[in-house]
Amino acid sequence: xxxxxxxxxxxxxxxxxxxxxxxxxxxxxxxxxxxxxxxxxxxxxxxxxxxxxxxxxxxxxxxxxxxxxxxxxxxxxxxxxxxxxxxxxxxxxxxxxxxxxxxxxxxxxxxxxxxxxxxxxxxxxxxxxxxxxxxxxxxxxxxxxxxxxxxxxxxxxxxxxxxxxxxxxxxxxxxxxxxxxxxxxxxxxxxxxxxxxxxxxxxxxxxxxxxxxxxx
Amino acid sequence: xxxxxxxxxxxxxxxxxxxxxxxxxxxxxxxxxxxxxxxxxxxxxxxxxxxxxxxxxxxxxxxxxxxxxxxxxxxxxxxxxxxxxxxxxxxxxxxxxxxxxxxxxxxxxxxxxxxxxxxxxxxxxxxxxxxxxxxxxxxxxxxxxxxxxxxxxxxxxxxxxxxxxxxxxxxxxxxxxxxxxxxxxxxxxxxxxxxxxxxxxxxxxxxxxxxxxxxxxxxxxxxxxxxxxxxxxxxxxxxxxxxxxxxxx
Ligand SMILES: Nc1ncnc2c1ncn2[C@@H]1O[C@H](COP(=O)(O)OP(=O)(O)O)[C@@H](O)[C@H]1O
Ligand SMILES: [Mg+2]
Numbered sequence: 001x002x003x004x005x006x007x008x009x010x011x012x013x014x015x016x017x018x019x020x021x022x023x024x025x026x027x028x029x030x031x032x033x034x035x036x037x038x039x040x041x042x043x044x045x046x047x048x049x050x051x052x053x054x055x056x057x058x059x060x061x062x063x064x065x066x067x068x069x070x071x072x073x074x075x076x077x078x079x080x081x082x083x084x085x086x087x088x089x090x091x092x093x094x095x096x097x098x099x100x101x102x103x104x105x106x107x108x109x110x111x112x113x114x115x116x117x118x119x120x121x122x123x124x125x126x127x128x129x130x131x132x133x134x135x136x137x138x139x140x141x142x143x144x145x146x147x148x149x150x151x152x153x154x155x156x157x158x159x160x161x162x163x164x165x166x167x168x169x170x171x172x173x174x175x176x177x178x179x180x181x182x183x184x185x186x187x188x189x190x191x192x193x194x195x196x197x198x199x200x201x202x203x204x205x206x207x208x209x210x211x212x213x214x215x216x
Numbered sequence: 217x218x219x220x221x222x223x224x225x226x227x228x229x230x231x232x233x234x235x236x237x238x239x240x241x242x243x244x245x246x247x248x249x250x251x252x253x254x255x256x257x258x259x260x261x262x263x264x265x266x267x268x269x270x271x272x273x274x275x276x277x278x279x280x281x282x283x284x285x286x287x288x289x290x291x292x293x294x295x296x297x298x299x300x301x302x303x304x305x306x307x308x309x310x311x312x313x314x315x316x317x318x319x320x321x322x323x324x325x326x327x328x329x330x331x332x333x334x335x336x337x338x339x340x341x342x343x344x345x346x347x348x349x350x351x352x353x354x355x356x357x358x359x360x361x362x363x364x365x366x367x368x369x370x371x372x373x374x375x376x377x378x379x380x381x382x383x384x385x386x387x388x389x390x391x392x393x394x395x396x397x398x399x400x401x402x403x404x405x406x407x408x409x410x411x412x413x414x415x416x417x418x419x420x421x422x423x424x425x426x427x428x429x430x431x432x433x434x435x436x437x438x439x440x441x442x443x444x445x446x447x448x449x450x451x452x453x454x455x456x457x458x459x460x461x462x463x464x465x
Contacts, residue, residue: 119268120314120373124328124380125303134331138318215318216362 006177006186013170014193016087020159020169021197024094025152031095032102039107050103057100063164066093070165090162094155101151109144110136142212149205156198170194219244219279219305219384219415220265224286226273227257227264234260235271236439242384245413249426252436253461258419261436262388265417266308267299278305279383306384307377312393313369315361315376321348322357325375333380340379347375351405367398371405378409385409387418423465427451435461 038050057065070089073079113136121131160171174190220242227235234257242248250258263269265276267283271291276284283302284291293299315324322344329340348354351371361369370390377385390406391399403425409416410429420426426433426447433450435443435458443455453459 114314116310116312116314117316120310120316122268123266123303123308124376125300125332126328127332130331134327135316142318215360 001177001181003185006181007189009173009177010170010186010189010193013168013173013190014197016162016167016169017156017159017171017197020087020090020094020162020167021155023091024098024155024159027091027095028098028102031099033106035099035103036106036110039103040110054100054103057097058104062093062097062158063161065097066090066161066165069093069096086165086167087162090165090167094158098151098155102148105144105147105151106140108147109140112143113139142215145205145209145212149202152201152205153198156194156201160194217244217280218242218277219246220417221275221277222265223275223277224273225261225264225271225276226289227260227269227271234439235264238274238439238441240434240441242415242417244383244415246415246431247410247429248417248432248434249430250417250419250434250436251421251423251426251461252434252442256436257439258436259388262308262386262417262419266306266386267303268308278302304380305382306386307380307382308386308388309370309374309377309390311389313361313366313373315369315373317361320358320360321353321364321372324361324372325379328376329379344375344379347378348372350408351375352401365398366394367401370394370402374402374405374409384415384417387416387420389419389421391420391422421465423462437461 035050035054038046039054041047041050066089069092070081070086073085074081117135117139118131121135126135159169162169163172163175166172170190170193174186177186178184218241220240222238222240225235225238225240226233238257238261240248250261252258260269264271267276270293271284273286273289273291274284275282275286276291281298281302282294283299284293286292294302316327319327322341325344325347326337326340329335329343330337333340335343345354345357348357351374353368353371353375356364356368356372361372364372370393374385374390387406391402394402399422403422406416406418406425407429418426418430428447430447432444433447434441435450435453435455437457443450443453443458445453450458451462453462
């Protein structure tokens with residue numbers, strides 16, 4: 001196999017990796033906010049349930065969670081699993097897992113905003129919703145950017161776990177090529193791909209951080 | 217008409233009875249200062265009057281409208297919609313400003329007008345700039361709070377409260393978080409407001425300021441109003457507790 005062919009195949013895998021990455025963020029970032037609200041709810045039952053959920057998602061391996069999401073339809077509901085469900089299961093598993101991590105980050109961020117901000121907003125007549133979305137959330141986003149960046153970088157690397165459900169993302173392809181060619185080259189190239197991906201992520205996050213640095 | 221009427225206000229935190237039967241009326245244009253030792257319940261009184269805290273017993277009445285009505289020694293609050301209307305009658309200036317750090321000065325002053333009152337942006341900015349001009353802050357309109365001194369931040373927060381044109385403005389120790397050399401500029405603004413007949417209730421430790429500015433001074437201790445009267449009356453008071461407290465300054 002020529003070097004160019006190898007890169008082409010890895011590139012195709014990279015697209016799947018990017019798909020997992022983008023869809024996971026797209027759904028887990030808002031879902032994390034919903035979970036954070038649950039975690040801080042006045043209702044004790046809701047608070048307890050979200051706490052347990054978050055604790056399980058953070059306390060068990062993501063790989064195991066992927067298996068559970070993939071096999072549950074068959075073992076629990078006797079629904080036959082089609083192969084197109086693999087990528088869906090990967091994304092569901094990642095979203096459920098990352099939302100739990102994001103929820104804790106959001107919660108810490110929200111709780112770090114001084115109560116005076118809420119009181120000032122109340123005094124000026126802001127509704128609960130506009131207090132949160134206009135006054136609180138923008139400040140939360142600025143504060144949580146560093147831990148969110150960490151999670152996003154971990155996500156880039158975690159996408160390789162999709163191989164356990166035989167989703168042909170970049171790492172799966174690298175493994176196949178390495179086995180067929182009896183050479184490390186594909187792994188090295190895959191490593192470079194992941195690294196560049198993360199450099200891009202870091203660059204983008206830095207841009208956002210700069211954009212939000214207009215106030216303290 | 218009384219702008220504000222408080223009857224038998226009572227408030228406890230757990231077992232701690234912080235306000236014991238506070239009654240107080242404020243007329244249009246009146247400037248009332250509240251003095252008293254730390255922990256006597258001054259902030260709690262302001263927080264109950266501005267509905268940041270719910271009082272346990274007593275009436276809270278603005279312009280004849282009941283925000284809370286005493287029913288068998290329990291305060292029963294009006295409906296949400298009514299409270300929203302009543303909320304517009306007053307503003308509160310906090311000890312530590314509580315400006316919105318992510319908004320520029322002009323946005324701090326105008327955002328509630330635009331988002332809450334639905335005033336067209338142009339009109340809101342006009343009003344905001346006029347206020348900032350009056351408070352000597354026009355050149356700071358596009359700065360962010362962190363770029364301002366404490367005195368400037370407090371003046372912005374006064375402008376923010378004034379933008380909504382409240383009928384009564386409460387101040388909770390507006391100069392206590394400031395370096396001594398910065399208190400003057402804030403006190404000057406409040407004095408200017410008094411001249412313009414703004415109705416104000418001011419918790420303060422600045423005795424000279426209270427004396428010069430107030431129509432009435434209230435001395436609070438242990439959750440009760442121990443004495444009240446004109447500045448002359450209070451400063452000449454025979455009440456031992458009042459004398460003791462004022463003597464410390
Ligand atoms: N949210 C609260 N929970 C419990 N105790 C409080 C709370 N707020 C104030 N207190 C107590 O109430 C008393 C009066 O406090 P405060 O109204 O702040 O007094 P002041 O403003 O006159 O210094 C103090 O003993 C204070 O510890
Ligand atoms: Mg106080």
